[in-house]
Amino acid sequence: MIDKLLEAKRVVCLTGAGISAESDIPTFRGEDGMWKNHSPEELATPGAFVRDPALVWEFYNWRREIIAKAKPNPGHLALAEMEKIFDDFYIITQNVDGLHQKAGSEKVIELHGDIWYVRCTEDCSQETKLFPLYEIPLKEIPPHCPKCNALLRPHVVWFGETIPTPPLDAALELSANNDFFMVIGTSAMVQPAASLPRYAIRSKIYTVEINPEKTALTEIVDECILGKAGSALPLLLEEIKKYL
Ligand code: BJW
Numbered sequence: 001m002i003d004k005l006l007e008a009k010r011v012v013c014l015t016g017a018g019i020s021a022e023s024d025i026p027t028f029r030g031e032d033g034m035w036k037n038h039s040p041e042e043l044a045t046p047g048a049f050v051r052d053p054a055l056v057w058e059f060y061n062w063r064r065e066i067i068a069k070a071k072p073n074p075g076h077l078a079l080a081e082m083e084k085i086f087d088d089f090y091i092i093t094q095n096v097d098g099l100h101q102k103a104g105s106e107k108v109i110e111l112h113g114d115i116w117y118v119r120c121t122e123d124c125s126q127e128t129k130l131f132p133l134y135e136i137p138l139k140e141i142p143p144h145c146p147k148c149n150a151l152l153r154p155h156v157v158w159f160g161e162t163i164p165t166p167p168l169d170a171a172l173e174l175s176a177n178n179d180f181f182m183v184i185g186t187s188a189m190v191q192p193a194a195s196l197p198r199y200a201i202r203s204k205i206y207t208v209e210i211n212p213e214k215t216a217l218t219e220i221v222d223e224c225i226l227g228k229a230g231s232a233l234p235l236l237l238e239e240i241k242k243y244l
Contacts, residue, residue, distance in 0.1 A: 001206075001208060001222075001223050002236075002239050002240070002243075004179075004180055004206040005180050005236075005240065006240065006243055007179065008086070008178070008179035008180035008206075009087065009088055009179055010086075010087075010088040010089075010090070010174075010177070010178040010179055010180075011082070011086050011088070011089045011090070011178060011179070011180045011181075011182070012089075012090050012091075012092065012174045012175060012178040012180070012181050012182070012200070013079060013089075013090070013091045013092070013181075013182040013183075013184055014091075014092045014093075014094075014175070014181070014182070014183050014184070014186065014193065014196050014197060015079075015091060015092070015093045015094065015095060015100070015184045015185055015186065016093075016094045016095065016184070016185045016186025016187065016188075016193075017094070017095060017185060017186070018184065018185020018186060018187075018211060018212075018228075018229060019073075019075050019076065019093075019095070019099075019184050019185040019229045020070065020073075020076075020095055020097055020099055020185075021185065021228075021229075022073040022074075022075060022228060022229065022230035023070040023071060023072065023073045023076070023097075023099060024066070024069075024070060025066055025067060025070050025097055025099075026066070027185075027187075028187075029187050029189065030187070030213065038059055042055070043055065043056050043059045044056075044156075044158045044159055045158050045159045045160055046158055046160060046161060047160075048158075049153060049158070053142040053151055053153075054141055054142050056142075057138065057141045057142040057143065057154075058141060060115065060154050060156075061136070061137055061138050061141060063115060064115055064116070064136050064137075064138075065136050065137060067097045067098075067099075067115060068136050070097065070099060071099075071102070072099045072100075072102050072103035073099075073229075073230045074230045074231070074233065074234045075184070075185075075228075075229035075230040075232075075233045075234075076099050076100055076102070076103035076105070077103050077104070077234075078233035078234045078236065078237040079091060079100065079103065079105055079233060080100070080103040080104035080105045081104075081237055082237060082240065083104075083105050083106065083107060085240060085241075085244065088178075089107060090107045090108075090109065090174050090178075091105055091107065091108045091109070092109045092111060092167075092170075092171045092174060092175070092193075092196065093108060093109070093110055093111065094111050094112050094186060094190070094193050095110075095112070096110070096112055096113050096114055096115040096156050097115060098114060098115070098116065109167045109170050109171055109174070110167060111157070111163050111167050111168065111171060111193055112156055112157045112163070112193075113154070113155045113156035113157050114155055114156070115154060115155075115156060116132050116133065116134060117130055117131065117132055117133070117154075117155035118130075118131065118132075118133045118143065118152040118153065118154060118155055119131070119152065119153060119155050120145040120147065120148065120150055120151075120152055121145075121150050121151045121152070121153050122145065122148055122150035124145060124147050124148035124150060125147045125148070127147065128145050128146065128147045128148070128152075130155060133152070163192060168192065171193075171196060172196070172199065175196040175197070175199045175200050175203075176199045176200065176202075176203045176205075177203070178200065178205055179205065179206070180205070180206050180208070181197060181200035181205050181206070181207045181208070182207075182208050182209075182210065183197045183207065183208070183209045183210070183211075183217055183221065184209075184210045184211070184229050184233070185210065185211060185229050186211070186215070187213075187215055188215045188216055188217050189215075189216075194216075197209075197217050197221065198217075198220075201220055201221070206222050207220075207221040207222050207223075208221060208222065208223045208224070208225065209221045209223075209224045209225070210224075210225045210227065210229050210232045210233065211224070211225075211226070212226060212227055212228050213226075214226070
């Protein structure tokens with residue numbers, strides 16, 4: 001595997017909630033997954049927001065409080081260091097926590113948005129189309145637009161919503177055109193992100209999965225490291241450095 005990685009001109013990583021688990025941010029599914037207490041249908045759909053915006057915002061307020069305290073872990077930091085080693089190194093992330101950027105990664109494509117940004121549901125002006133709202137805890141739940149007083153919503157992609165074209169196009173292009181593809185900490189259950197590793201496999205790209213649990217991808221990737229990202233990625237980085 002290490003020979004394939006060292007030969008690679010372009011390296012692409014797809015990350016999911018598992019990479020932030022060791023930063024104490026709950027994952028969505030599995031034993032300690034946050035959906036144990038909150039079903040996605042209840043909270044992460046446009047319908048849920050229309051029915052009960054306060055409930056949805058309570059959930060995001062809780063997540064924002066956790067994320068605000070979180071620090072990048074050795075997995076995030078190892079990827080940020082790899083970006084400096086390889087000429088062409090990209091992260092496609094499903095996470096909305098911004099921890100890759102906090103770790104120092106610059107080439108990050110966010111498929112599902114950014115939890116620190118909000119937008120007006122009425123789209124009332126240029127300024128409230130998309131703006132940061134860092135207040136924690138939120139003073140008002142649900143928060144309202146400072147321009148027109150309509151509801152604000154989190155700038156994230158909910159079930160049934162389409163991924164914005166720029167990040168989706170970039171992710172599709174990168175997934176089919178690279179020399180080494182790593183899938184890290186995702187259950188690979190949510191589309192369209194779950195299809196990206198399959199595009200890489202179909203394009204005969206060398207694929208590696210890092211996850212302590214088996215997923216639907218485990219049997220079809222070239223190699224699987226059954227372990228946590230926070231230990232596997234620093235080890236991989238150490239290996240790479242031996243050859244520099
Ligand atoms: C570790 C670890 C450690 C633990 N180290 N690893 C085709 C077929 C069927 C359904 C669909 C389909 N196409 C579209 C759909 C519908 C839907 C979908 O996929 N549903 C599935 C559930 C079946 N998809 C959509 O609606 C998407 N939109 C779309 O496709 O638009 C076109 C369309 C529109 C309308 C109709 C049809 C098509 C949008 C999906 C948006 C997902 N949004 C969320 C919320 C984002 C905002 C927020 O954060 O609040 O994104 S849901 C949630 O799941 C979140 C995540 O990014 C996403 C993925 O989860 P992830 O990252 O994989 O986390 P987990 O918890 O599932 O897994 C964690 C993993 O980490 C586990 O494997 C652990 O083992 C591992 N782990 N510790 C490494 N230390």
